[in-house]
Amino acid sequence: MLYSIYMNEPNIDPKLLKPYDPKETENRIYKIWEESGFFNPDICIEKGVTDKDAETFSMVLPPPNVTGTLHLGHAATLTIEDIMTRFARMQGKRTLWLPGTDHAAIATQSKVEKILEKEEGKRKTDLGREEFLKRVEKFAQESHDTIVTQSKKMGASLDWSREAYTLDDKRNFAVRTAFKKMYDDGLIYRGHRIVNWDPKGQTVISDDEIVYKEEKTKFYYLKYGPFIIGTARPETKFGDKYVVMHPNDKRYKEYKDGQTINLEWINGPITATIIKDESIDMEFGTGVMTITPWHSNVDFEIAERHHLDKEQIIDKYGKLLPIAGEFSGIKIKDAREKIIVKLESKGLVDKIEDYVHNIATAERSEAFIEPQIMNQWFINVNKPIKDRENKSLKELMLEAVQNKGINIIPDRFEKVYYNWIENLHDWCISRQIWYGHRIPVWYKEKEIYCDIEEPKETGWEQDSDTLDTWFSSGLWTFSTLGWPDLNSSDFKKYHPTNMLETGYDILFFWIARMILMSTYLLGVVPFKNVYLHGLVRDAQGRKMSKSLGNSLDPIDLAQKYGTDAVRMSLIIGTGPGNDTKMSEDKIRAYKNYANKLWNITRFILSNTENIKYIEKFENYVEREKILIEERDNIIKDITKEMEEYKFYLVGEKIYHYTWSRLADIIIEESKDILQNGSEEDKNSRAEFLLDTLTKILKVLHPFMPFVTEEIWSILHIDNKKLLMVEKWPE
RNA sequence: GCGCGAUUAGCUCAGUUGGUAGAGCAACCCGUUUACACCGGGAAGGUCGUAGGUUCGAGUCCUACAUCGCGCACCA
Numbered sequence: 016m017l018y019s020i021y022m023n024e025p026n027i028d029p030k031l032l033k034p035y036d037p038k039e040t041e042n043r044i045y046k047i048w049e050e051s052g053f054f055n056p057d058i059c060i061e062k063g064v065t066d067k068d069a070e071t072f073s074m075v076l077p078p079p080n081v082t083g084t085l086h087l088g089h090a091a092t093l094t095i096e097d098i099m100t101r102f103a104r105m106q107g108k109r110t111l112w113l114p115g116t117d118h119a120a121i122a123t124q125s126k127v128e129k130i131l132e133k134e135e136g137k138r139k140t141d142l143g144r145e146e147f148l149k150r151v152e153k154f155a156q157e158s159h160d161t162i163v164t165q166s167k168k169m170g171a172s173l174d175w176s177r178e179a180y181t182l183d184d185k186r187n188f189a190v191r192t193a194f195k196k197m198y199d200d201g202l203i204y205r206g207h208r209i210v211n212w213d214p215k216g217q218t219v220i221s222d223d224e225i226v227y228k229e230e231k232t233k234f235y236y237l238k239y240g241p242f243i244i245g246t247a248r249p250e251t252k253f254g255d256k257y258v259v260m261h262p263n264d265k266r267y268k269e270y271k272d273g274q275t276i277n278l279e280w281i282n283g284p285i286t287a288t289i290i291k292d293e294s295i296d297m298e299f300g301t302g303v304m305t306i307t308p309w310h311s312n313v314d315f316e317i318a319e320r321h322h323l324d325k326e327q328i329i330d331k332y333g334k335l336l337p338i339a340g341e342f343s344g345i346k347i348k349d350a351r352e353k354i355i356v357k358l359e360s361k362g363l364v365d366k367i368e369d370y371v372h373n374i375a376t377a378e379r380s381e382a383f384i385e386p387q388i389m390n391q392w393f394i395n396v397n398k399p400i401k402d403r404e405n406k407s408l409k410e411l412m413l414e415a416v417q418n419k420g421i422n423i424i425p426d427r428f429e430k431v432y433y434n435w436i437e438n439l440h441d442w443c444i445s446r447q448i449w450y451g452h453r454i455p456v457w458y459k460e461k462e463i464y465c466d467i468e469e470p471k472e473t474g475w476e477q478d479s480d481t482l483d484t485w486f487s488s489g490l491w492t493f494s495t496l497g498w499p500d501l502n503s504s505d506f507k508k509y510h511p512t513n514m515l516e517t518g519y520d521i522l523f524f525w526i527a528r529m530i531l532m533s534t535y536l537l538g539v540v541p542f543k544n545v546y547l548h549g550l551v552r553d554a555q556g557r558k559m560s561k562s563l564g565n566s567l568d569p570i571d572l573a574q575k576y577g578t579d580a581v582r583m584s585l586i587i588g589t590g591p592g593n594d595t596k597m598s599e600d601k602i603r604a605y606k607n608y609a610n611k612l613w614n615i616t617r618f619i620l621s622n623t624e625n626i627k628y629i630e631k632f633e634n635y636v637e638r639e640k641i642l643i644e645e646r647d648n649i650i651k652d653i654t655k656e657m658e659e660y661k662f663y664l665v666g667e668k669i670y671h672y673t674w675s676r677l678a679d680i681i682i683e684e685s686k687d688i689l690q691n692g693s694e695e696d697k698n699s700r701a702e703f704l705l706d707t708l709t710k711i712l713k714v715l716h717p718f719m720p721f722v723t724e725e726i727w728s729i730l731h732i733d734n735k736k737l738l739m740v741e742k743w744p745e
Numbered sequence: 746g747c748g749c750g751a752u753u754a755g756c757u758c759a760g761u762u763g764g765u766a767g768a769g770c771a772a773c774c775c776g777u778u779u780a781c782a783c784c785g786g787g788a789a790g791g792u793c794g795u796a797g798g799u800u801c802g803a804g805u806c807c808u809a810c811a812u813c814g815c816g817c818a819c820c821a
Binding site for chain 2: 031034035227234244245246247248259295296299300301303304305306307311313314370371372373374427428430431434435437438519522523584587588589590592593594595596597598600601603604605606607608609610611613614615616617618619620621622655656659661663664667670671678679682683686
């Protein structure tokens with residue numbers, strides 16, 4: 016009996032007699048991969064699975080923040096990049112996918128601060144810099160270990176021997192080297208300029224770390240001498256002694272630029288100066304405003320243009336300074352009502368309207384940003400650079416994409432990138448936090464010293480600030496490959512990298528900064544291609560978050576359905592740049608698919624037991640020749656689509672071929688052929704089935720690496736290597 | 746204000762260069778001793794957001810509009 020052979024036939028692997036069990040399989044397979052050393056391109060060459068002079072494929076993993084555990088977004092990143100990596104490796108390329116983690120300065124520090132507050136009721140200042148940093152490092156180490164374990168669980172074929180950390184010694188050396196060079200070139204400068212101050216986090220943040228939130232508030236019309244001025248923030252108005260209007264505003268043509276007027280204000284009489292400036296919107300409010308240069312970007316610029324005095328009104332903690340007179344020391348949010356009461360009593364309030372506007376908050380601490388003028392470190396993005404044909408950083412960043420040195424997928428993000436660069440201001444890189452790369456600058460009285468190493472003489476004190484975390488991330492494609500040692504063999508071999516794959520949400524934060532650093536420091540692009548994926552959302556399309564309670568843990572899902580199923584469901588139905596919606600139904604479907612493949616294998620092996628698989632079988636009959644042509648055309652399409660990064664199409668194509676075509680049609684008709692056909696027909700069909708199975712395993716391997724490797728290990732094939740280093744089928 | 750994306754079956758989404766619409770899940774009917782019930786067979790379900798246009802032919806290209814979402818800028 017044909018169908019009962021396997022029941023008592025010892026030749027079939029007993030594993031096949033049960034349904035596919037990912038739990039039993041995955042860790043074992045990953046260990047075999049790791050022990051083979053094939054994640055490391057050098058070992059692939061040493062063991063002869065990759066040619067010594069093979070084409071290179073290199074890519075860095077976007078280093079996850081050491082702020083906890085991986086979420087589905089990371090799982091998507093790992094899956095897409097692992098598909099790229101495994102495909103390249105099977106194509107015979109010298110393939111490096113380099114792992115690492117990110118110290119994520121502000122994010123990690125504030126996380127530990129929150130834990131400290133919650134568990135011990137302490138602040139970081141209670142511990143002191145050194146002790147607090149020990150706590151952060153311990154937390155970071157634990158997060159790191161979790162992240163590595165989880166990445167392995169996802170099947171990522173990362174070269175762990177090259178693992179890096181954005182804050183380890185090598186990367187710190189790279190950071191100091193880069194800083195010193197930029198300082199010497201005059202690109203890094205210390206400036207007394209208006210910055211985004213986070214009163215809660217007690218640090219400056221960059222423009223990109225601001226999140227705008229809509230706020231309903233009041234809009235006050237106040238009598239300011241002969242004018243009515245509009246403001247949403249009366250609490251900042253104490254020092255306002257300039258009143259600004261558009262030079263073409265006919266309503267105010269009797270007032271001349273520079274003219275002074277005396278008027279009664281919050282705390283008594285003042286003298287105000289008329290300023291005419293074209294930046295004023297005549298349509299907004301009354302077309303007249305007073306300015307607070309210390310606490311408003313726009314006002315700061317007006318004051319700079321007209322060389323006006325600037326006065327601080329609010330301190331670092333959000334309290335009013337003595338200039339506010341009787342309101343001194345009051346928190347600004349409490350002061351507003353009180354000030355309005357006083358203004359009303361003086362008859363200076365004209366009217367009050369409801370108003371909706373966007374308010375700047377800090378991404379991490381969620382506090383309202385208070386612009387302040389402070390001494391901070393900046394990167395000048397407009398200064399011409401001698402070694403780079405007098406181009407500015409802005410121009411270098413623009414050209415890298417415009418000249419097609421970098422290809423962005425999907426290309427609509429090129430526009431977004433250009434738009435961002437056009438609006439780019441000098442990048443504030445200093446942070447008043449403790450966890451991060453310390454600024455390599457030392458002070459002694461009025462002297463200042465910048466170098467890679469600290470000064471030898473005594474008496475120098477290092478700047479207490481640390482660098483924006485994206486400064487070190489910007490160096491990532493080459494700091495991980497041995498830079499600043501230009502003779503490093505990794506650097507020479509793998510830079511520029513071929514691909515940078517990440518979520519579109521960090522286009523500005525990270526991708527732009529890497530382009531900045533690489534084009535400036537090395538004169539080359541950091542990567543030739545950028546592939547941007549979307550965010551992973553829940554079944555309702557909401558962003559996954561702990562507070563909503565809708566976040567799915569990729570590791571839980573992998574435990575439940577198998578990693579291959581999770582990977583497949585993250586890929587199929589998702590084009591580049593578009594958000595993905597995840598649901599357990601979808602994952603369940605691909606769990607069934609893994610098992611289907613398992614059963615297809617069982618059928619084929621149990622029905623071809625006396626047949627030896629011959630890779631280049633020559634006696635196919637006409638019926639199989641037709642099937643082979645169909646199959647090989649599909650494989651050709653698949654290869655082309657893999658090269659075009661259309662993984663969502665490939666995954667679906669393989670799925671359909673194996674299930675609807677191979678299983679439902681071809682295998683069904685094979686039952687008859689294998690039982691009743693002639694010897695020639697039987698052999699032809701058996702060879703076709705074995706050949707097709709091996710090819711499906713190969714093209715499916717980048718997507719579902721575990722189940723394919725496991726089935727591969729069961730097949731009887733001569734000179735078999737691990738599937739992960741087998742050649743991609745032609 | 747500028748720009749981008751989405752709108753396709755009940756739900757969630759694919760649809761690569763324009764050629765008579767696809768998947769997963771759900772719902773319906775039939776089938777279970779032999780690869781697989783983590784299954785098979787069958788049927789049902791869509792005027793592809795609206796209105797125009799180009800074309801022999803439009804889900805796909807163009808224009809306008811609507812709704813939802815996102816980014817940037819502004820926010821006195």
